[in-house]
Amino acid sequence: SYELTQPLSVSVALGQTARITCGGNNIGSKNVHWYQQKPGQAPVLVIYRDSNRPSGIPERFSGSNSGNTATLTISRAQAGDEADYYCQVWDSSWVFGGGTKLTVL
């Protein structure tokens, strides 16, 4: 079965740029989706199909996907961006990465 690998944690200084990676075999050939989940809340889709933002998601959130790594980039990080972030793809079934905890310092 297909596996997605994410770092357990990423830290970023307030106002700086955070990058969260999602590794998978030839993930560049797949459509990657990203979710934000704050404590006690349901996940929220922040990026779909590699680099598209749903309505209501700030432009500070962007995505890219190439080779064996997809990346979620959060520019001008804010305290409110602290959350767990999950990548997800479809590969014969729906697969989630293990999640990355983003800390804004």
Added chain:
Amino acid sequence: EVQLVESGGGLVQPGGSLRLSCAASGFTFSSYWMHWVRQAPGKGLVWVSRINSDGSSTSYADSVKGRFTISRDNAKNTLYLQMNSLRAEDTAVYYCAREGVLMLGGMDVWGQGTTVTVSS
């Protein structure tokens, strides 16, 4: 307002059964594929099951295949998950989620979740 509201969670003994419901509103429910995704305490998201828009096709994670059944009633705008032979490892928050049109697998609307605890 587009909304999904789960219900039916609770405490059940190992080997028992439970049926979860997910009431949809604010969109044409019958046009969308729907999913169940679960999250064990302190753990990540895990896909459980999916059903297509008219209910004619379903798929399951290996961990629940043969024990869980997904279904829908488009007349009632409701998604279901029948869970049988429950195990301790099924303990989790269960979310229903809508697969977005043209999103190729992305889930754009999620419910608030319902908690299932399997324990004696």
